[in-house]
Each structure stands twice: as structure tokens, then as C-alpha cells.
Amino acid sequence: MEAKRLRMQNSTVSYLDNGNGKPIILLHGFCGSSGYWEKVIPELSKNYRVIAPDLPGHGGSSMLNDGYGIDDLADMIRDLLDELNLQQVTMFGHSLGGYITLAFAEKYSDRLNGFSLIHSTAFPDSDEAKLGRAANIEKVKKDGIHPLIDGLVPKLFSPDNLDEIYVEAAKTIGYATSPQGAMSTLLAMKDRPNRNNVLEGTELPVLLIAGESDQIIPSEKTFSVTKANVKQSLIKASGHMSMYENPTDLINEIKRFLSEMEK
Template sequence: MAKNTIEFNGIVLAYEDQGSGEPLVLLHGLCGSSDYWDKILPQLSKQYRVIAPDLRGHGQSGISDEPYPMELMAHDIAELLEKLHIPQAILIGHSLGGYVTLAFAEQYPEKLHAFSLVHSSGFADDEKGKANRDNGIAGISENGIESFIAGLNPKLFAPEHLETMKPTVEHIRQIGVATNPKGAMNVLVGMRDRVDRNQIIADAQVPVLLIAGEADQIIPLEKAFAEHGEHITQVTIANAGHMSMQEQPAALLEQILTFADRIYNK
């Protein structure tokens, strides 16, 4: 299905824009798209205006030749909100989307009512992580995006869900293999080179919701919950890996709505 599109700074950004009222912005993970949220977006949009973009290099959005630092991708979101005349929003970032959310929080704190990281963290890549990004870039260059997704996709789910949720696993695989290889490589560079932003979480002047998956193979609980404070709420989603929006959508929906209702005083 065709999405809304908007063009600025030489790139086309595709996005979903559903519902009305106070705004929620949903940012997907690596080699995903706004379709990652398809099990909860309809319910969220009954109460809020939900903006769910395809990040630069992903989904139906365009690509550009240079690497994609998190700051650049955050700037895309700021531009999108400005074009849509949304002065402030709640950002909810999944995995890569969480890294973009933290860059946004650092650069545009005045545009945030609150933010949430879903299966994400404030840590930079360690040396092993950087090497894995380089290997991913080389693998896509040499073998294509399908080979990269074949390695990534099983890690996104709680192990038992690879058998019990086969249609969902295949749905996410199909989203992944549709990612432009150049876009995936460019964003892997940006992820590899991102800085530690745990202090952004710790020092945030707005409420923060940290959501972790009980069986997440990519972001363990200790990384997801590294920061604590009165403004920070930590929630673990049971029986979920890295994809609670697909594995346990009702549980994630409840947490997002509870958080948003509190922020917007509903």
C-alpha cells in the first residue's frame, strides 16, 4: 500500500499518518519499515494521531549516497514534524529507532513531550559490535540483502516463536529483504559510529519509558535498563524477544497507551 510522502533536503520520506489528536511518532528498527507497527498502529490511532515514517534508506523512503548518522536521521524526523505542523510529540523508537530517538532528544529537546525506547539502549557499539557492523556491510556488499536478513531475522524473535509464529517471522523477513541494500549499508555505518547517549536518558527533562523484551537476544535487560531515575519507567514484556510489537502486541499497546495517556493527561 502506498504511503504518504514528503520531500526535503533531496530525499523523499514515506510515512503513515493515521488518527487525530495528540501526536505519537513511531520509529522502526534496522531493515524494518512502518509496517513493523501494523499490529498496534490501528488501535493507537483510535486515540492519537500516529505518525510512523519509513526511516531514510528503508521501506518506501528514498536513499542518499552518504552514510546515515543518527543525527541525520533525527533531523529527518524533525523536518517531517515541521512539515506536518507538529511542534511537539512523543517519540517511540524501536531498536535503531531508539538510537534515532536519543539523537533527536539531544538535538531537539524542545520538540518532545516524552520519549520511549523499545528494545533499544543508550550504549554505543563496543569493538565487537563495530566489527559486526563492518561484517554486515561487507556481507551485504558481497552477498546481497537476503543473506544479511537470513542472519538477522531469527535473532529478532524469542527462540520458540520461530516455530510458533512462523507467519509473523516470515512477514518481518519480507519487510527486511525489501530494504534497499545501499540504504542498509549506509545506516549500518551510522549505527557503528554512533556515540553513547545514556546521559541523554539520565538527564532527560521529560518522562522516559524504557521497554525491554524478556527474551531479547539483541538488547539484554541490563543494557535496556542501564539508567534509572524518577522520570524513567522500566517495563519488561514477557514472552517477547526484540519484536514485542509483533510478538506481544497487546502487551506493548497497553504500555504505550498507559504512558501516552499519562503524558497527555487523558
């Protein structure tokens, strides 16, 4: 899969664009990239147009000019959709990508057919988590990106899935994150608000996906709202990275959600 690059007002965005059909957007997590979706895109792109951008300071995308919050990242995705002449999409956000998806749903619900949080949550950071974000900002400032990635990546996987290939693939992607991108994103996540009101208020179809053995965001943090239009799905044999750990079940849940939306 060859990345495309698009120069926008405040940054250059690298993104994958594969397949034809109704457009779906895949947003990766912190210190990830569109490469996170390498096992997912080929199957989904058989029936859909799949667009997976690298977020600012991640992968092949440049930083935004003046740092950013989660709302700014949602605005950037809106600008990308405008550049690609896409009026309505279905959005899937992994972890950090889920925070952006919620902000997008709050600000631009008319641009969505539906949305999904994958190993993500509508809750804000706890006080303890905020302290951890601040400590990691200082760690990157002092030691660079590599120690952060080396400490983070193994925690993303279930203890049963510490396959060296998966871990090394995620580390390689993580090392490509710019230190400024990591620090700005840590601050954005630390300061994000509670957005359970978005899940409670939306009438759009919603898919909440959690990993059975997620050490980062447990299922109860993902399954925070129960409503008729909100589907909950628990991926077996997976931690925080079902796109690597159990891509078959993840793909099936995504396809089932998309299919039910079209009925």
C-alpha cells in the same frame, strides 16, 4: 493503511499517518519499515494521531543524498515534523529507532513531550559489535540484502516465538531495504556515541521497554538509568519484536505511558 509520500530537500519519505489527536511518532528498527507497526497503529490511532515513517533506504523511502549518521536521521525526522507542521510530539523508537530518538532528544528536546526506547539502548556498540557491523557491511556489499536478512530476522524473535508468519513478515519487510540503505545504517549504528547522558539529564517523561527474551539487546542494556521520570517495563513472552510477539502488552504499556503524561 495507505502510505503517504513527501518530497523533502534531501529525500522522499514514505510514512503512515492515521488517527486524530495528540501526535505520536513510531520509528522502526534496522531493515524494518513502518510495516513493523501494523498490529500497533490501529489501536493507538483510536485516540492519537500516529505517524510512522520509513527511514532512509528502508521501506518506501529513498536514501539521503550523501549517506548519513544517527544525528542526520534525527535531523530528517525534525524536517518531517516541520513539513507536517508538528511542533511537539511523543516519540517511540524501536532498536535503531531508539538510537535516533535519543539523538533527537539530545538535539531537539523542546520538540518532545516525552520519548520511549523500545528494545533499544543508550549504550554504544561494543568492540565486538562494531566488528560485526563491519562484517555485515562487507556481506551486503558482496552478496546483497537477502543473506543478511535471512541471518538476522530469526535472531530478532524469542526462540519460543519463531512463528513462521511473523518471521516471514519481517523478512519480506527486510528484503525491501536497499543495500545502500542497509550499509549506511550499519555504519551509522557502528559509529553512534554513548547517550546515557541524555537519559540521565532529561526531565522529560521516558519509557524504557525491554523484551524478556531479547537476544539482541538484553534488558540490562535497556534499563541503564533509574530515575523518577524514567519508567522501565519488561514485556513478557517477547524477544526483540514485541510489536509482533506480544503487541497487546506493548500497546498497553504505550497507552499507559501516554495517559500518565496527560495527567
